[in-house]
Amino acid sequence: MKLQTLTRNGGIAAAAIALSLTLAACGEEDEPSTSGSDDTSQTPETTPEETPEESTPAAASAADQVFGDGCAAVPTDGKGSFDGMVMDPVATAASNNPLLSTLVEAVGVADLGGTLNDAPEITVFAPVNDAFAAIPPADLKGILADKALLSKILTHHVVGGKLDPTAVAGEQETLNGDTLTIEGDETGMTVSDGVVTANVICGNVPTANATVYIIDGVMAGAK
Incomplete structure (x- = not known):
């Protein structure tokens, strides 16, 4: 009778152990995985916002720098315009401006084109065509025929440095070695050699x- 009881008790104990192991195994399977390899969620990449480029102000047009009522007669486009002249050295620039054709002819006769173009920085007082037309024809013809005199007159209209309206005012020494006096500003300016x-x-x-x-x-x- 004891043997049967032990046998029955032993079977119950074995069954209990087996059940415990089974439940433990099930518990492990039900636990969610914490492994990083099983996590398929990803943080979306963010692209830094592009900062719009700051717009740089356009360079001032050459036409915005000039002054005087006579500027209205200068061509508005092409090589003879203000924006065209700024690209060339002075003798070349003048040759493209129809207001200065007589001056350009005189510069050519005096062989001063290369000298003016090669000068690093100068200021030129350029007589307009009507200024030459005001000279009696016989006198103008005589000037154009005398290369030395013509060169003296032309260099009398040139001073050193690229001078803006503020810097040019006052007395300026010419390439001919004499002096010009400039008075006024953008509202009205004169240039004098003491005679004209x-x-x-x-x-x-x-x-x-x-x-x-x-x-x-x-x-x-001066004479």
Whole structure:
């Protein structure tokens, strides 16, 4: 009788152990995995916002720098315009401007084109065509025929440095070695050699190597 009881009790114990193991195994299977390899969720990548490029102000047009009523007669486009002249050295720039054709002819006769173009920085007081037309034809013909005199007159209209309206005012020594006196500002400017006083009709015209002031008179210099 004891043997049967032990056998029955032993079977119950074995069954209990087996059940415990089974439940433990099931518990392990039900636990969610914490392994990083099983996590399929990903944080979306963020692209930094692009900062819009700051717009740089456009360079000032050459036409915005000039002054004088005579500027209205300068071509508005092409190589003879203000924006065209700024790209070339002064003698070349003047040759493209129809207001300065007589001056350009005189510069060619005097062989000064290369000298003016090669000068690093100069200011030129450029007589407009009407200024030469005001000279009696016989006198103008005589000037154009005398290369030395013509060279003296032309260099009398050139001073050193690219001078803006503020810097040009006062006395300036010319390439001919004499002096010009410039008075006024953008509202009205004159240039005088002590004999002839000319009005600046269009000033502060930029070229590649010079600043040009177009004037309404030809200054021959002191006799």
